[in-house]
Amino acid sequence: MDDFIIIGSGIAGHHAASELCRKAPSHNVQVVGAELGRPYDRPPLSKEYLLAAEPVHPELRPSEIYGSTVALRDGLSTTSIDRQNRTVTLADGSQVHYDKLLLATGSRLRQLHLPHVDPRRIFYLRTLEDAQRLRRALCESPRVAILGGGFIGLEVAAAARVRGCTVRVLERAPLLLSRAATPKLSEFARALHIKRGVEVLVDLEAGEIFEESGEIILRWPGGELRSDILVVGIGVVPNSELASQCGLATADGILVDQQCRTSDGAIFAAGEVTNYPIGRHGLRARTESWSSASAQGAVAAKNMMGQDRCFNELPWFWSDQYDINIQCIGLPTKASRFLQVGDLNSNSWLQVGIDDAGHVIGAEGVNRGRDISALRRAGRSGQSIPAALVEQLIRIEPVNR
Ligand SMILES: Cc1cc2nc3c(=O)[nH]c(=O)nc-3n(C[C@H](O)[C@H](O)[C@H](O)COP(=O)(O)OP(=O)(O)OC[C@H]3O[C@@H](n4cnc5c(N)ncnc54)[C@H](O)[C@@H]3O)c2cc1C
Structure with missing residues (x-):
């Protein structure tokens, strides 16, 4: 019986666990996840979850594997990896042995230091808890300012407009979606949101963000906007520290090959935390894509079981706005x-x-x-x-x- 340990109970971790559960049910499979509860899906959080009158819990299936074939240790972070002894140390001080380890630790949100705004008026969106908070606020707050015109910011803008809020998006770059899209798509998105009544402000950086008389004020040279809440969507940072601290190769994410192998043959990585070869033409990138995370999780699991599978799909991403x-x-x-x-x-x-x-x-x-x-x-x-x-x-x- 091998010990298969998965760190991270997100999309990649869940798909790896369900693959191991199907193909290696007699082995010891453990998922250690910093978040509480069973794995859930993230894409609905910025879409239907914000809009539905009665939002549905976005559980990832199959969920019955947890507690039967797969042991889920939720609400527990992994703090270090000892590659020589093949153990990981958890936040409660316990140590767990692995034969094969999968790092599926995803990303965390880039945060802003905003000492002059009540934190109850500031919103980020990564977890189910974030979505619950934001959903409540969108029901109660008529004016919404969104800092960051990436996909998450624009999906939140669309949901807030559909809910009848006044919405303003402030983007530092000259174009919306500047990191992930071509100028054509960026221009399309700008026209779309303007048509739906969103005020889109690009090429502007709020030098001052503060609260005054119950309003949040974002001020830049020559202008300002006022709102009830502020949603910050300014990108993510890969959770690759566990890997770099134990000496695995990293460069804007954990470096993996098409088999999802890291620079240590016993350790695999999958999902948003990886920097991986894309397609067959020598490109490499870290992507924020549900399909890549799920498919890489499944490929990594197969290779942990001794197979030789490749992940060579092009990353695919979708976004729903209006x-x-x-x-x-x-x-x-x-x-x-x-x-x-x-x-x-x-x-x-x-x-x-x-x-x-x-x-x-x-x-x-x-x-x-x-x-x-x-x-x-x-x-x-x-x-x-x-x-x-x-x-x-x-x-x-x-x-x-
Ligand atoms: C609101 C939102 C909407 C999205 N919409 C879309 C969409 O429409 N289309 C699309 O293609 N993609 C979308 N994405 C992106 C997609 O969901 C992600 O790319 C995907 O979730 C990445 O999966 P992952 O498993 O790599 O990371 P995650 O799902 O983030 O999971 C990583 C998990 O690891 C845990 N973790 C981190 N460090 C540790 C540690 N040391 N110990 C234990 N646990 C740890 C984290 O808490 C987290 O639970 C969206 C993302 C968000 C947040």
């Missing part, structure tokens, strides 16, 4: 040119990013789930798709305007 579904695969921001389908000013378009060698390296689509799925399937079949083939592939799709 009635618009946005999907991205791969790394479209690294493309040197694009093939395009549909009118970029409409609510249905796709652009496929090609690198200098003619390889498809990413795509972005608005209400184009079917096309993105086709591109994902093509990528999964292991081919490096020549541009000509992609052009054919997308030409046969009807263009819905």
Whole structure:
């Protein structure tokens, strides 16, 4: 019987645990998670959870594995790893032996130091508890300021508008979604939110944030805005310290290969904490993608059992804002040119990013789930798709305007 230990009970940890449970039920599988309770899903937290009259608990299934085949030690952090003796130390001082260890510790939110604002008016969004708090506040607060125009900030903006709040988004960069999207998608998102009544302020940094007479004031040279609550969505930091402290290779996340192996053969890593090879064209990145986290978790579990599986899918990400579904695969921001389908000013378009060698390296689509799925399937079949083939592939799709 091997000891399989998973640190982190998020998306990657859960998918690894359920894979181990299915394929190695006689082994000792333990999940150690800093959060309380069974694993739950995160994408609904910035979408339907904020909007529903009666929000549904976003449990990850199968959940019955915990307490039967898999031991869940929730509400407990892992504090260190001893690679020589193959043990991990937990926050309660206990030590646990591993034969194979999976690091699925995800990311934590970048936080702002805001000493002049009542913390009860400041909101972040990563956990279920955060979503519960924010949901309550959106029901009670008419004016919402959002710091950060990334996907989380914009999903919260959409939910707050649908709830009837006055919403202002303040973004330091000249473009919304500046880290993850091309300027085309960024411009689309800006127009979308303005059309729905959000005030979008880009290229502005609030030098002063303080509270006065029950209002939060964000002030910048030449202007200010006032609100009841402040939602901060300014990105995440990978929880890779456990790995770096025990000498594993890290560089903006834990470095893994396509088998999710770290620089130690007994230790694997999966999910947002990893910096991994993307596709087949020598790119590498850390991504914030549900599908990569879940698929990497399953691949890591198989390899912990001695198989030799690769994770070589392009990362896929979706976002729902109002009635618009946005999907991205791969790394479209690294493309040197694009093939395009549909009118970029409409609510249905796709652009496929090609690198200098003619390889498809990413795509972005608005209400184009079917096309993105086709591109994902093509990528999964292991081919490096020549541009000509992609052009054919997308030409046969009807263009819905
Ligand atoms: C609000 C929100 C909405 C999102 N929407 C989308 C979406 O629409 N589409 C999409 O593709 N992606 C979305 N994502 C991103 C996606 O959910 C993440 O990429 C995914 O959750 C990453 O999974 P993970 O397992 O790597 O990390 P996590 O799910 O963050 O899990 C990591 C877990 O490890 C725990 N942990 C950390 N350190 C320790 C330690 N030392 N000891 C024990 N436990 C530890 C953490 O507490 C956490 O529970 C969203 C994320 C959020 C927060």
